[in-house]
Amino acid sequence: MxxxxxxxxxxxxxxxxxxxxxxxxxxxxxxxxxxxxxxxxxxxxxxxxxxxxxxxxxxxxxxxxxxxxxxxxxxxxxxxxxxxxxxxxxxxxxxxxxxxxxxxxxxxxxxxxxxxxxxxxxxxxxxxxxxxxxxxxxxxxxxxxxxxxxxxxxxxxxxxxxxxxxxxxxxxxxxxxxxxxxxxxxxxxxxxxxxxxxxxxxxxxxxxxxxxxxxxxxxxxxxxxxxxxxxxxxxxxxxxxxxxxxxxxxxxxxxxxxxxxxxxxxxxxxxxxxxxxxxxxxxxxxxxxxxxxxxxxxxxxxxxxxxxxHRGAPEPQDPGTGGARSADLRKTDLHPSLSDPVLDTMNFLNEVTHRYPDAISFAPGRPYDGFFDTEQIFTHLRRYLDHLAAQGRTPQEIRTAMYQYGPTAGQIREIVADSLRADEDIDVPDESIVVTVGAQEAMLLVLRALISGPDDVLLVASPCYVGITGAARLLDVAVTPVQEGEDGFSCAELEAAILRERARGRRPRALYVIPDHSNPSGTTMDAPTRDALLELAERHGILLIEDSPYRRVSPGVPLPALKSLDRSRTVIHLGSFAKTVFPGARVGFAVADQRVVDDTGRTGLLADELARIKSMVTVNTSSLSQAAVAGTLLAAEGRISVLNADAATYYGNAMQTTLRNLDARLPAARRAALGVRWNEPTGGFFLTVHVPFQADNAALTRSAQEFDVIWTPMNYFYPQGGGHQALRLSTSYLTTADIEKGTARLARFIEAQSAERKAS
Known part of the structure; x- marks a missing residue:
């Protein structure tokens, strides 16, 4: 300007x-x-x-x-x-x-x-x-x-x-x-x-x-x-x-x-x-x-x-009405979070995507829908209805299960629990699960339950998924980032952050982390770090909020989930069926088996408290969506690993194709000269490319306009700044042909932008 x-x-x-x-x-x-x-x-x-x-x-x-x-x-x-x-x-x-x-x-x-x-x-x-x-x-x-x-x-x-x-x-x-x-x-x-x-x-x-x-x-x-x-x-x-x-x-x-x-x-x-x-x-x-x-x-x-x-300014007036007050709402009278850039990041990406429809986009982190068949929806629903009948439900009860709101905590909790036992070795009672409207609602419920005052702090592995920082902003929750290195998450950095916050009179309540193929960086936490993280969390009395959307969209056997290793109820596990079973159903869940004791000594579960909050937010998760997801899980005896095997192979191949093409377009000697590097995830949807220039919205606009390729600036994902010279690539939604053309265009953009920076 x-x-x-x-x-x-x-x-x-x-x-x-x-x-x-x-x-x-x-x-x-x-x-x-x-x-x-x-x-x-x-x-x-x-x-x-x-x-x-x-x-x-x-x-x-x-x-x-x-x-x-x-x-x-x-x-x-x-x-x-x-x-x-x-x-x-x-x-x-x-x-x-x-x-x-x-x-x-x-x-x-x-x-x-x-x-x-x-x-x-x-x-x-x-x-x-x-x-x-x-x-x-x-x-x-x-x-x-x-x-x-x-x-x-x-x-x-x-x-x-x-x-x-x-x-x-x-x-x-x-x-x-x-x-x-x-x-x-x-x-x-x-x-x-x-x-x-x-x-x-x-x-x-x-x-x-x-x-x-x-x-x-x-x-x-x-x-x-x-x-x-x-x-x-x-x-x-x-x-x-x-x-x-x-x-x-x-x-x-x-x-x-x-x-x-x-x-x-x-x-x-x-x-x-x-x-x-x-x-x-x-x-x-x-x-x-x-x-x-x-x-x-x-x-x-x-x-x-x-x-x-403080400035002594008068209330603003509508200049077109001769000083009369307008009936329109003023943005200043709404919650400040509605003007926070974190809520606008995806809107900007969508705007760029729509403005340049011929560009190949490495931006959207959504699943490939070529594996889904519309007719399967009816098969899934019928299978769940047959399941209810086999349990002895009457036609009236089945009709009520489909047409009415249903229990707030969810009506397929036992099926979700069976799936977790079969696939993840997470053995928890049904009542510790709350079925939510996607994992995003689960985040909102957990934050609302855990953060009780202005001195409570949410720690996040940074860079981190914007959904958690956006939810925190909506709820006025203080967020403290724990910086990840290029080699992954550091428990030493986490402990230092906990001690700093306590020295300032604040109370760290929980750490949000995606251990497997994280969004946005694509990193995976190794086994020793998982063990050390659980020990540190227990020792310092904080909870771990484990988000797990990418475990079953990756080839091979994943490392154990934090919740499967949890012996002290330290981990709140968030899951979603949006990346695997049925994206449009928008069904997620939270596993919250932590005990909650009231002033009378009566004990319940954190899941009960989440359900109470949910009753004032969405009342319940769509019965029809739950039925479609449940029918799909029943078909595979709860094993998403089996159900999603072909898709996981596809996503793994897409990631490897992207890495191979990047290497061909920018060989090691050339990228060393430019100062370009990237990580090499073994699965998930995302990888990080570091570049020698500011990878901001202006650079993205030029990339889309002049080179017909779109990506996501990594600085979107840093709660307190950072990632200004890095970009996120999503490989999940592209064909091999698109990846080949897209990486060629991306390489030309990186070359041109790097040369311009050097010349200036």
């Missing part, structure tokens, strides 16, 4: 840049990539104003008036310290605050005298409880207007207790310094509230996606600023409408400095303010205080009501 002037400065700044600085800035760009992707997705909607007037860009924050909601700098850490005086002077002339890094070689008093505008000092957590972040006293004497404390320690400083980093510094600064204190790095709602309770006057977050929730968490008690990814005035408006009071602009300012010195910085700041005014004029936003979600066509989320109240 950046304007032409800002783009020109960016290009000029990159020309002749020192390699060390370029490498440093590349890392900065990587950190801001998620915000850039969110800004690029966010379009502005043209508005109409009944009372046109010039937009008012002025703001008042920390009791100081500024010309625009911009904070200048800092200059990407130590990227260009000698340019600080020029930046300070340009910011002062623009009546904007500037952030000076504590590492600056310039005396703070000299900078304050040079600038004439408000200066903020950025300092870091000392890491040593006895140390004081420097040079706070010097800043106070120089007349600085605020302190910005970054909770992480400065590079090279290793604190004795990582979980305590920054908080003692915050408390010490608040007690010792009269300057307004802004805290950077408190990116979760719990940390934000903790910072405000400790006396923070403002917060800086690096996540546009998390901005609405963070602003809601502080509920107008302090200012909220966004740092990272802002490249133009339209981006500024998107951030304001999403809950920010102002934004930090470091990279555009550095580009202006490198390309044009102080005059370049001045032109960049003037350009940003002009672009912001243009965006406000286009969206009929009269003032910064009235920036509202209605101005954005798509984006990270609404401007929370608390932020609007």
């Amino acid at each position: 950046a304007g032409r002037i800002l783009d020109d400065y960016g290009r000029q700044a990159r020309e002749g840049m020192e390699p060390s600085l370029a490498e440093f800035l590349a890392a900065e760009e990587e950190a801001a990539a998620e915000n850039r992707a969110a800004f690029e997705r966010a379009g502005l909607k043209q508005g109409r104003s009944a009372r046109p007037r010039p937009p008012d860009t002025a703001v008042k924050i920390l009791d100081r008036g500024w010309s625009a909601p911009l904070v200048v700098g800092p200059l990407a850490g130590l990227a260009h310290p000698e340019g600080t005086p020029a930046v300070v002077r340009a910011a002062g002339a623009a009546v904007l605050p500037a952030v000076v890094d504590a590492s600056t070689p310039h005396p703070l008093a000299d900078l304050a005298a040079a600038g004439g505008g408000p200066l903020w000092l950025r300092t870091y957590a000392a890491g040593d409880p006895g140390a004081t972040p420097r040079p706070v006293a010097e800043a106070e004497e120089a007349g600085f207007a605020a302190l910005v404390l970054t909770l992480r320690p400065q590079d090279g400083v290793r604190p004795p207790r990582a979980a305590d980093v920054g908080w003692t510094d915050l408390e010490r600064l608040r007690a010792s310094s009269p300057l307004p204190l802004i805290v950077a790095g408190a990116d979760t709602a719990a940390d934000a509230r903790r910072a405000v309770d400790a006396g923070a006057d403002g917060l800086v977050t690096g996540s546009l996606r998390g901005l609405p929730a963070l602003a809601d968490a502080v509920a107008g008690r302090c200012s909220v600023l966004l740092d990272g990814g802002v490249r133009g005035g339209a981006d500024v408006l998107v951030a304001l409408a999403s809950g920010a009071d102002a934004v930090l602009v470091g990279r555009p300012v550095l580009d202006g400095l490198l390309a044009g010195g102080e005059a370049g910085v001045t032109e960049v700041l003037d350009g940003l303010v002009r672009e912001l005014a243009d965006a406000m004029r286009f969206t009929a936003t009269p003032s910064v205080a009235e920036a509202h979600r209605a101005a954005i066509a798509d984006g990270p989320g609404p401007a929370p009501a608390a932020r609007q109240a």
Whole structure:
């Protein structure tokens, strides 16, 4: 969304840049990539104003008036310290605050005298409880207007207790310094509230996606600023409408400095303010205080009501009715999750797919339907009806079983239990099973039951299936990712995450994981890791939510399911018949045999609690769908492994065909030169390809438009950012011919995109 002037400065700044600085800035760009992707997705909607007037860009924050909601700098850490005086002077002339890094070689008093505008000092957590972040006293004497404390320690400083980093510094600064204190790095709602309770006057977050929730968490008690990814005035408006009071602009300012010195910085700041005014004029936003979600066509989320109240903004009115309130619902009055990008990822893929119907798509993770015969539906239903009759059910009872709602927990639980015993060596009582509307409902029920308060946390293996993070977002459940390495899941990383969360006063409740051929990465957890994971979960008192959609769509004998190894009721097992038996029936299940004890000492099963929740959500799973699935299972005596043998072979062949063709199109020497690599799953639907460029929505659009091939950006699957240079390929729905053509097109796209990146 950046304007032409800002783009020109960016290009000029990159020309002749020192390699060390370029490498440093590349890392900065990587950190801001998620915000850039969110800004690029966010379009502005043209508005109409009944009372046109010039937009008012002025703001008042920390009791100081500024010309625009911009904070200048800092200059990407130590990227260009000698340019600080020029930046300070340009910011002062623009009546904007500037952030000076504590590492600056310039005396703070000299900078304050040079600038004439408000200066903020950025300092870091000392890491040593006895140390004081420097040079706070010097800043106070120089007349600085605020302190910005970054909770992480400065590079090279290793604190004795990582979980305590920054908080003692915050408390010490608040007690010792009269300057307004802004805290950077408190990116979760719990940390934000903790910072405000400790006396923070403002917060800086690096996540546009998390901005609405963070602003809601502080509920107008302090200012909220966004740092990272802002490249133009339209981006500024998107951030304001999403809950920010102002934004930090470091990279555009550095580009202006490198390309044009102080005059370049001045032109960049003037350009940003002009672009912001243009965006406000286009969206009929009269003032910064009235920036509202209605101005954005798509984006990270609404401007929370608390932020609007904090700014003193009036309720938005329909510009086409002369100020009268519209009968339409406002998105800001709906749950914030409805504006979260995680809920829009699949919509974007669908849009691209429909826009380019001739493209070969490696995106959809759905089963191949060539194995299904429409007439089989009636055979399956008849078999189940005969089963009921053989059990002694009367015609009236059979009619009721088919036409009525049926029991909430499901009417085919014993058939599901028999199948689990036959195929998975999972021996649980029927009453521990709840039959659900797909595995997605099972996730929703389990999260609702387990997460009882704001300090409860769901851990997820990251990258992870968007369905679980989407369900968590809908339920306001805090998600903490446990990063997977390229060699698979790490129990050491999980234990570290558990200890970190507990040190922060939060309670890890469960870990969600797909042990077999996971979505999206395609990795499979090895046997030693499964044993270690069960031991760790039992020792730390957390549950494991095992999702198992891909075990029976893969050739060969799978490793034992976690639930089959579970001897302490640590595992909640989720399953689905959508990938194997009958996709359209949408039947899944949860195995929840954990005991639940109430205040009177009475004991029940977690499955009973899930059924209670389900009774208020879907009431029951379709009796007709259950009957079709049950009839199919009965035909194979419960053994999906037998029923799905041909399909598993097909999927395995599709995966191997894809891998062979990738290797032929991009041989080892060529991909080593490019920096391309991929994993080699033995089954499932997915594999991961790592590339040397940003594999974002813009790259996907180019891939579809110019090369007629579609894939899924891996960054969709990282809850807190990541995967920006990787893409997911799904092999399940393609013929051999499609795979051969698709991989050839994909290789050409990777070559072209890599060459363009190298040239720039």
